[in-house]
Amino acid sequence: MKESFVDATPSYLFVSICPFEIFIVLISLTLLEYPSKYNPYLTPTITKFSITSQVLLDETSEILYYRTPITAIGYSPSDGDFVKLSDVNDSKYKIFEWISEGFDAKGHIGEDISKGYSGFIDLDSSNKNTLTLVAKDFNISDTNQTLNQVFNNNFDLNETVAIIFAGTFDNGDESADIDYKNSFGWHGYDHKKTYTIKSLKQVGVDANLTMNDEIKNNRVFSKFYLADTGWSIARGEDIKQDSNCLSQFKMEQNSLEFNNTLFIFYNYRPWKKESFCADPHNNNGETNEGNVSILAKNVTSFRVKAVGYHIELKVQFSKPLYRGSDRNITITKQKVTF
Numbered sequence: 001m002k003e004s005f006v007d008a009t010p011s012y013l014f015v016s017i018c019p020f021e022i023f024i025v026l027i028s029l030t031l032l033e034y035p036s037k038y039n040p041y042l043t044p045t046i047t048k049f050s051i052t053s054q055v056l057l058d059e060t061s062e063i064l065y066y067r068t069p070i071t072a073i074g075y076s077p078s079d080g081d082f083v084k085l086s087d088v089n090d091s092k093y094k095i096f097e098w099i100s101e102g103f104d105a106k107g108h109i110g111e112d113i114s115k116g117y118s119g120f121i122d123l124d125s126s127n128k129n130t131l132t133l134v135a136k137d138f139n140i141s142d143t144n145q146t147l148n149q150v151f152n153n154n155f156d157l158n159e160t161v162a163i164i165f166a167g168t169f170d171n172g173d174e175s176a177d178i179d180y181k182n183s184f185g186w187h188g189y190d191h192k193k194t195y196t197i198k199s200l201k202q203v204g205v206d207a208n209l210t211m212n213d214e215i216k217n218n219r220v221f222s223k224f225y226l227a228d229t230g231w232s233i234a235r236g237e238d239i240k241q242d243s244n245c246l247s248q249f250k251m252e253q254n255s256l257e258f259n260n261t262l263f264i265f266y267n268y269r270p271w272k273k274e275s276f277c278a279d280p281h282n283n284n285g286e287t288n289e290g291n292v293s294i295l296a297k298n299v300t301s302f303r304v305k306a307v308g309y310h311i312e313l314k315v316q317f318s319k320p321l322y323r324g325s326d327r328n329i330t331i332t333k334q335k336v337t338f
Helices: 036-064 103-110 140-151 174-182 244-249
Strands: 011-017 022-028 073-075 082-084 095-101 132-135 162-165 195-203 206-211 224-235 262-268 274-276 287-289 291-296 299-307 310-320 328-337
Touching: 036 291, 036 310, 036 328, 082 174, 095 103, 103 140, 140 195, 140 224, 224 274, 224 299, 244 291, 262 274, 262 287, 299 328
Parallel strands: 274 287
Antiparallel strands: 011 022, 022 328, 073 082, 073 095, 095 224, 132 206, 162 195, 162 224, 195 206, 224 262, 262 291, 299 310, 310 328
16 A cells, blocks of 8 residues: 555554554644643544544454455545455555455354354265255354345345355465456456355255356365455545435535545445445446445545455544644554454
């Protein structure tokens, strides 16, 4: 990433290290030199930004934990181009997207072995000729009901999910890198490594998944991700602000409030030629689908970077010291998630 996340002014640096997370917080030193008369504005705003940024990064990290790693991309709102997140080398890729697995359903199996799904295929029992995969410990009804509740849908499971194999190191099928753009269905491209399900049949505690033809001549792995939705995180400045799904927030288009609001989009499926509901481009017959929520306001920068198998998140909050002031309160926080 080429952008600088913090102004070149001197800063205090605070680092907090946890077993699986690293936080870095920077507050402009000039703020600490403001006259005491600004304290009624300064202290509450810094406190609010600090808490809001931590909650934002915590919630985002929790969702990202259940990502299918190889599907994460950087997307350019200016020209509709996208690249694998680890290949991002240009500041134009301002929108972060990924595909998650059905973690709300998968988590059930830890509480009750008869519910949810395990995420494993019995390779010996599966049948290549009939395109049938035997999914171990897979409760079709519970998984379908759970995901419909999460996304407020009323679909059959094969309309909602797809299979992405975990590959050799759980990152995803490495062969996707040969033709990455056509692997997962992003932005109107093909989904050659995202396999759709024709039908499902419960057989005892397992499920027979009859796959569609695209799985032919592809390698099958014993572990899979049950892809359930695409996710996007974007600032208002980088999306189509007149989209119907954003009208609920009643913000003036191109205002500072709108531009500096950070949104999260979900409940759309790239392998079905769907994109998030405020995508500024419609490529190759895509439709805009899904839901949107506000993650935070006053966000002047949100950047994501892939480093090995983990992801760095950086967020910057900023607002005038008080209404009409030419001085800003700015706080930047970074988190590493695995």
